[in-house]
Amino acid sequence: MSSLSLKGGDLSRLRQLNSVSVIKELRGAEPATLSILAERTGLSRPSTKDVVDELTRLGWVEEVPPATGTMGRPARRYRFRADGGHLVGVDIGAHNIRAAVADLEGNVLAETRRPARPDAPLEERLAAIKRVVMNCLDLGGLTMSDLWMVAVGTTGLVTPEGRIIMSASISAWKDLDLSRLLEETFPCRVLIENDSRLAALAETRRGVARGARDVVFLHIGRRMGTALILDGKLHRGFGAAAGEIVMLPETGWVTAPEDLNSAAIVPEGTPIEDAAGFTLAAARNGDPTALDAVGRFTKKLAVGAAAAILLLDPEIVVLGGGFSRSADVLLPPLRHALERVCLRMPKLSGSTLGDECVVLGAIDYAIDHLDQFFFAPDGPALRPPVRPAVVPKPGLSSK
Amino acid sequence: MSSLSLKGGDLSRLRQLNSVSVIKELRGAEPATLSILAERTGLSRPSTKDVVDELTRLGWVEEVPPATGTMGRPARRYRFRADGGHLVGVDIGAHNIRAAVADLEGNVLAETRRPARPDAPLEERLAAIKRVVMNCLDLGGLTMSDLWMVAVGTTGLVTPEGRIIMSASISAWKDLDLSRLLEETFPCRVLIENDSRLAALAETRRGVARGARDVVFLHIGRRMGTALILDGKLHRGFGAAAGEIVMLPETGWVTAPEDLNSAAIVPEGTPIEDAAGFTLAAARNGDPTALDAVGRFTKKLAVGAAAAILLLDPEIVVLGGGFSRSADVLLPPLRHALERVCLRMPKLSGSTLGDECVVLGAIDYAIDHLDQFFFAPDGPALRPPVRPAVVPKPGLSSK
DNA sequence: GGTACTTATTAAGGAGACCATCATTAGTAC
DNA sequence: GTACTAATGATGGTCTCCTTAATAAGTACC
Numbered sequence: 001m002s003s004l005s006l007k008g009g010d011l012s013r014l015r016q017l018n019s020v021s022v023i024k025e026l027r028g029a030e031p032a033t034l035s036i037l038a039e040r041t042g043l044s045r046p047s048t049k050d051v052v053d054e055l056t057r058l059g060w061v062e063e064v065p066p067a068t069g070t071m072g073r074p075a076r077r078y079r080f081r082a083d084g085g086h087l088v089g090v091d092i093g094a095h096n097i098r099a100a101v102a103d104l105e106g107n108v109l110a111e112t113r114r115p116a117r118p119d120a121p122l123e124e125r126l127a128a129i130k131r132v133v134m135n136c137l138d139l140g141g142l143t144m145s146d147l148w149m150v151a152v153g154t155t156g157l158v159t160p161e162g163r164i165i166m167s168a169s170i171s172a173w174k175d176l177d178l179s180r181l182l183e184e185t186f187p188c189r190v191l192i193e194n195d196s197r198l199a200a201l202a203e204t205r206r207g208v209a210r211g212a213r214d215v216v217f218l219h220i221g222r223r224m225g226t227a228l229i230l231d232g233k234l235h236r237g238f239g240a241a242a243g244e245i246v247m248l249p250e251t252g253w254v255t256a257p258e259d260l261n262s263a264a265i266v267p268e269g270t271p272i273e274d275a276a277g278f279t280l281a282a283a284r285n286g287d288p289t290a291l292d293a294v295g296r297f298t299k300k301l302a303v304g305a306a307a308a309i310l311l312l313d314p315e316i317v318v319l320g321g322g323f324s325r326s327a328d329v330l331l332p333p334l335r336h337a338l339e340r341v342c343l344r345m346p347k348l349s350g351s352t353l354g355d356e357c358v359v360l361g362a363i364d365y366a367i368d369h370l371d372q373f374f375f376a377p378d379g380p381a382l383r384p385p386v387r388p389a390v391v392p393k394p395g396l397s398s399k
Numbered sequence: 400m401s402s403l404s405l406k407g408g409d410l411s412r413l414r415q416l417n418s419v420s421v422i423k424e425l426r427g428a429e430p431a432t433l434s435i436l437a438e439r440t441g442l443s444r445p446s447t448k449d450v451v452d453e454l455t456r457l458g459w460v461e462e463v464p465p466a467t468g469t470m471g472r473p474a475r476r477y478r479f480r481a482d483g484g485h486l487v488g489v490d491i492g493a494h495n496i497r498a499a500v501a502d503l504e505g506n507v508l509a510e511t512r513r514p515a516r517p518d519a520p521l522e523e524r525l526a527a528i529k530r531v532v533m534n535c536l537d538l539g540g541l542t543m544s545d546l547w548m549v550a551v552g553t554t555g556l557v558t559p560e561g562r563i564i565m566s567a568s569i570s571a572w573k574d575l576d577l578s579r580l581l582e583e584t585f586p587c588r589v590l591i592e593n594d595s596r597l598a599a600l601a602e603t604r605r606g607v608a609r610g611a612r613d614v615v616f617l618h619i620g621r622r623m624g625t626a627l628i629l630d631g632k633l634h635r636g637f638g639a640a641a642g643e644i645v646m647l648p649e650t651g652w653v654t655a656p657e658d659l660n661s662a663a664i665v666p667e668g669t670p671i672e673d674a675a676g677f678t679l680a681a682a683r684n685g686d687p688t689a690l691d692a693v694g695r696f697t698k699k700l701a702v703g704a705a706a707a708i709l710l711l712d713p714e715i716v717v718l719g720g721g722f723s724r725s726a727d728v729l730l731p732p733l734r735h736a737l738e739r740v741c742l743r744m745p746k747l748s749g750s751t752l753g754d755e756c757v758v759l760g761a762i763d764y765a766i767d768h769l770d771q772f773f774f775a776p777d778g779p780a781l782r783p784p785v786r787p788a789v790v791p792k793p794g795l796s797s798k
Numbered sequence: 799g800g801t802a803c804t805t806a807t808t809a810a811g812g813a814g815a816c817c818a819t820c821a822t823t824a825g826t827a828c
Numbered sequence: 829g830t831a832c833t834a835a836t837g838a839t840g841g842t843c844t845c846c847t848t849a850a851t852a853a854g855t856a857c858c
Contacts, residue, residue, distance in 0.1 A: 009413075009416075009417075009441060009442075009816095010442075010815085010816055010817070010843085011410075011413070011815070011816060011817090011842085011843050011844055011845090012843080012844090013413070014408075014410070014412070014413045014815090014816095014843090014844065014845085015843085015844065015845095017408075017412075018408075018844090018845090033806085034806075034807085035805080035806075042408060043408075043409075043845080043846095044845070044846055044847080045806085045807090046808090046809090046845080046846075046847090047844075047845055047846075049807085049808090050844080050845085068854095069855085070804095070805080070854080070855085071803080071804050071805065071854080071855055071856085072803085072804035072805025072806070072853080072854065072855075073804075073805050073806045073807075073852065073853040073854050073855095074805085074806080074853070074854060075805075075806055075807090076806080076807085212637075213637070214636060214637055226710065228710070228711075230629050230630070230634065231629070231630060231632070231634075233630070235629065235630075235711070236712070237613060237711055237712025237713065238611075238612070238613055238712055238713060238714040238743075238745065239712055239743040240712070241712040241742045241743045242710060242711050242712040243709075243710060243712075244709045244710075244712075244742050245706060245709045245710050246709075247705075247709050247740055247741075247742055248702075248705055248706055248709055248740060249740065250649040250650075250702055250706075251649075303647075303649055306647055307644060307647055307649075307706040307710065308710055310642075310643045310644045310645075310646050310647055311625065311627070311641060311642060311643075311644050311706065311707055311710060311711075312627075312634070312636055312641050312710075313635070313636025313637055313638055313639070313640040313641040313642075313643075314636065314637060315637040341646055341647060341648065342646075343640045343643050343646055344637075344638040344640045346637065408845090409814085409844080409845055409846070410813085410814050410815050410816090410843095410844065410845060410846090411814080411815090413814095413815065413816085413844090414814080414815065414816095417815090417816095432835080433835075433836090434834080434835070442816080442817095443816070443817050443818075444817095444835090444836090445816080445817070445818085445837090445838095446815070446816055446817075448836085448837090449815075449816085465825095467825090468826085469825080469826080469833095469834085470825080470826055470827085470832080470833050470834065471824080471825065471826075471832085471833035471834025471835065472823060472824040472825050472826095472833075472834050472835045472836070473824070473825060473834090473835080474834075474835055474836090475835080475836085
């Protein structure tokens with residue numbers, strides 16, 4: 001949101017700008033009176049009334065009972081109608097498909113999950129996605145027609161247009177126009193983005209990094225990766241390949257997970273998905289072998305992290321991904337390693353949003369795009385809460 | 400420019416937006432007729448006329464003789480008055496102080512240079528700066544009162560407010576409010592920024608990287624550094640410490656210049672500032688020892704460059720700094736080293752702006768700030784070309 | 799219960815900025 | 829000199845915002 005290409009126009013454009021100002025003040029905030037809105041938007045009271053009346057008529061805003069017990073005549077209060085439309089965020093992982101439905105303020109109404117086989121054929125996977133979303137809508141008491149937008153986070157390289165180039169962990173993901181495929185299933189626009197990036201977005205909008213403009217998100221788990229929020233926006237890079245510092249040999253990131261997975265202390269036969277957790281738990285209890293493994297891991301982690309920090313000087317670094325459940329074990333040695341090389345030490349935190357991270361990020365991503373659509377200077381004016389006929393594609397509209 | 404926080408207001412705000420649209424169309428472009436402006440801005444002809452008339456009255460725009468030989472009644476033509484105000488860009492290096500004065504379109508009118516001693520005391524250095532700028536103004540036939548803004552690029556760590564924390568190569572630069580000091584000398588706002596960053600900006604606005612949104616600038620010379628242009632804007636980072644990947648031990652950047660400076664082929668007694676040039680010239684002629692040294696240097700260079708490329712996926716990487724005069728020698732081995740690790744290979748080029756890079760970047764930086772000032776939503780409306788009384792400080796106004 | 803005070807609402811008048819339309823003007827083409 | 833072309837200038841109308849002033853609906857206090 002926020003930065004759209006600034007452009008003039010006729011008087012209706014001015015009204016549009018003022019409408020947006022009012023909605024921005026109301027959304028995600030307590031109900032407000034006309035006086036408050038007038039002061040915050042800089043408009044006069046009568047004009048504010050005009051704008052609010054129009055927004056009410058269009059269905060964006062509704063009146064709530066006035067607050068009691070105040071001096072003077074009780075002021076009418078208005079709030080944003082977050083339930084005017086609904087968004088779905090989907091997280092398509094190799095082993096799990098998650099979905100959550102939220103209102104226009106990003107409040108989650110319902111959430112569902114369903115296991116998946118990493119090697120499932122495309123048809124099966126698409127059907128599973130549909131089922132998860134339908135379930136989720138049911139749970140929230142909604143139907144397909146309530147959907148304004150679906151945003152999907154998944155592993156692999158994703159183009160701004162919603163094509164998947166490839167994914168190492170999902171065999172069906174191979175040169176695929178996932179956006180188009182899912183738009184045949186759902187009656188609305190479907191956005192696709194890399195899952196780590198969406199997790200980073202969620203942490204920036206509602207997690208530990210809330211309010212930060214520059215954030216480095218370290219995805220640590222059986223696969224390593226990074227995602228960047230720069231100037232408050234998701235950074236994709238020219239070819240949507242940003243965040244791949246794992247490919248730098250000097251970091252040792254490709255093999256780093258092995259330090260935890262194959263530590264000498266892990267009992268024979270432990271399933272691979274539990275191995276690192278075992279090592280980290282042992283380290284928490286002070287086991288020297290485990291601590292040694294953690295030391296080796298964080299040393300590698302620190303190399304890539306330091307590269308990102310020195311280059312970008314972020315306000316905060318967030319640890320996410322599977323291993324971040326043990327952030328308490330990893331943070332001290334990581335901080336120690338970073339302090340030796342970093343010019344200015346950023347804040348350092350573990351993710352707080354946990355497994356829902358990607359789904360929440362997808363919802364936030366969808367909200368960003370709704371803004372771009374409704375508030376665009378040359379787009380359609382503010383509309384009643386019905387499904388927009390055409391929404392510009394992500395990468396294209398941002399110009 | 401471009402992205403300012405979108406806000407409504409009264410009718411004058413609309414006029415302001417439309418005025419900005421017109422100026423943006425005129426600035427840096429050929430004189431235009433009302434019909435052309437009306438079409439490009441989306442305004443009606445009468446309104447365009449109104450806006451242009453007002454801008455003419457304020458001194459932002461002037462009429463030029465109509466084009467001849469066209470069908471129909473000759474249209475009046477208007478152009479942006481780039482000479483309505485002037486900006487000075489200054490490059491304060493350890494051994495040289497450069498300055499250039501430019502008009503509001505960034506066209507350089509005059510340029511001066513003056514040697515300096517790295518260990519000169521503060522007073523002497525400040526006096527030298529003043530003399531260089533005065534000289535430059537003289538050469539351009541201007542006086543101090545024509546100055547709208549001065550932008551300074553210098554080595555070291557610079558805060559967004561214009562304080563210098565420290566600099567390794569200029570002894571007088573030590574915890575210093577350079578912005579304030581120079582504002583006592585010049586009758587206008589003085590902006591300070593790191594020199595590499597300004598060089599990167601110049602390359603993005605008028606050099607090899609023109610038009611690119613994401614640019615990585617590698618400063619290679621007796622000191623190594625990087626600067627980033629992200630989403631078209633200079634990236635400073637939270638503590639203005641971005642671009643310091645030189646501090647990452649794994650890159651070997653701290654000692655990398657030694658590979659070229661102390662190559663076995665360099666004759667005894669060669670002044671340090673010519674040593675690398677000697678090695679690079681020898682390498683160009685195929686000398687094996689020199690080529691070996693270049694190989695060692697580019698290998699280190701590639702590590703830091705790869706970190707930046709993999710993280711950010713820029714459109715283009717620009718080689719700047721003293722060594723970049725021999726970019727033709729360095730680029731092939733660098734490209735070769737990068738191709739082995741980069742997921743998507745960016746364009747790779749040497750700087751084309753040469754020694755004037757920082758001064759030009761300073762001018763472009765000043766232009767960006769003028770925009771922010773004049774076109775800010777809550778700032779003063781468009782004004783006649785007289786020196787603005789107060790211009791918001793860089794970092795603060797950008798919110 | 800009545801009066802004073804406080805804060806919102808409502809209504810009226812006015813100014814600024816935009817638009818559409820049309821008659822007029824100043825060139826070129828032949 | 830006539831036909832054609834394209835820009836100019838003037839008129840009237842609409843929309844959005846602002847200011848000001850009268851009215852309304854509560855609380856506080858006697």
